[in-house]
């Protein structure tokens with residue numbers, strides 16, 4: 001069906017240029033409005049699906065005033081000028097537009113922006129329907145393995161409750177070890193897809209050359225070494241959810257391939273002749289700042305818009321200290337059971353040390369600390385915890401320096417030392433994997449398992 005678009009613009013040439021672009025591409029254009037009052041009238045009479053609006057118009061009212069009206073009516077809109085004045089731009093951003101188009105308009109940009117705007121609008125409507133439904137039925141989603149009572153975590157749980165049952169793409173952000181993967185699992189478990197596969201791909205662990213065949217599969221004989229046909233992760237996730245962890249690491253050429261798959265919902269195996277329909281829900285995670293990656297040209301803006309439909313940001317543990325006692329107690333119970341120990345409490349001193357620590361490795365680091373503490377303490381109370389000594393830390397323990405380290409602690413120290421020598425470089429010549437004589441994937445999975453973070457490597 002033809003989409004109806006309303007142009008609100010008081011410069012005739014610009015408006016006409018846009019109208020021609022839109023009509024050439026199958027859109028139906030409503031009567032052009034040159035003021036807010038006229039635009040409101042046309043919205044009532046011609047019911048556009050999307051509005052392109054300039055900020056400065058004839059009359060007193062601006063495009064920003066109109067944007068507020070459109071938001072109330074749930075009509076999608078895109079601004080036609082990102083004014084260089086910072087305050088106006090900030091006010092325009094606050095109205096949550098679906099995009100900005102900068103003059104002079106290029107056909108390609110107009111079409112791409114409209115495509116993204118429509119997609120985001122459909123997703124937003126689905127989310128609103130879900131919010132409405134939830135407010136009526138008071139369903140309680142079950143999020144197993146998520147412990148905490150801080151307001152920051154409560155906010156995350158609210159977002160999960162809203163998005164889980166829908167098919168909307170989710171982008172989970174947060175530092176390493178904040179629980180991104182756990183959140184993904186809960187979203188999948190609380191969706192209609194729970195009985196279908198949840199397929200996880202870590203873009204940081206796979207070498208760039210392998211990611212494509214891993215994601216999309218390949219046909220027998222498509223390259224030397226392709227002895228048999230292999231089904232990729234997208235196909236494996238058919239009917240279920242696919243999770244791309246560390247999506248910020250995806251090379252640029254694969255970003256465009258992924259974008260195509262998300263838009264067309266079909267994949268092509270390497271060397272394949274036909275495309276295969278895939279029905280998967282898409283969830284991605286990153287501990288990078290994707291907006292910065294976009295600004296610096298390492299991440300495609302159109303892919304960013306496509307995956308950033310429903311962002312969930314997980315706060316760092318140091319930003320929600322009230323969750324530390326609950327989490328510590330939770331892991332204490334878990335590792336006491338596993339190790340057949342009888343620990344039931346944590347000393348006030350140990351708790352204070354934990355509350356004063358900055359947790360660069362977040363929940364994963366706390367989990368490992370409790371695992372270690374269960375092994376190193378005796379009786380039914382954790383009297384001591386052995387935290388790394390950080391700059392400015394008030395928890396320096398004189399006994400710590402003389403303590404005999406476990407093999408695991410030594411391994412962690414050794415990996416960190418080598419990473420420091422290699423300035424954080426993991427793969428390739430002179431990288432830590434080569435120096436440690438470990439396969440790249442083994443080293444990255446150990447870095448993850450031990451909760452080794454960039455902060456630990458670049459600390460001093």
Ligand SMILES: Nc1ncnc2c1ncn2[C@@H]1O[C@H](COP(=O)(O)OP(=O)(O)OP(=O)(O)O)[C@@H](O)[C@H]1O
Pocket residue numbers: 145146147148174175176177178179180181182183245287327330363364367448
């Ligand atoms: N709220 C929580 N309550 C209890 N355990 C949690 C919670 N969040 C995370 N965990 C546990 O903490 C550990 C680390 O979580 P997870 O692997 O999900 O982090 P992540 O953000 O995906 O890390 P990375 O970025 O390094 O992949 C896991 O064992 C997970 O089960």
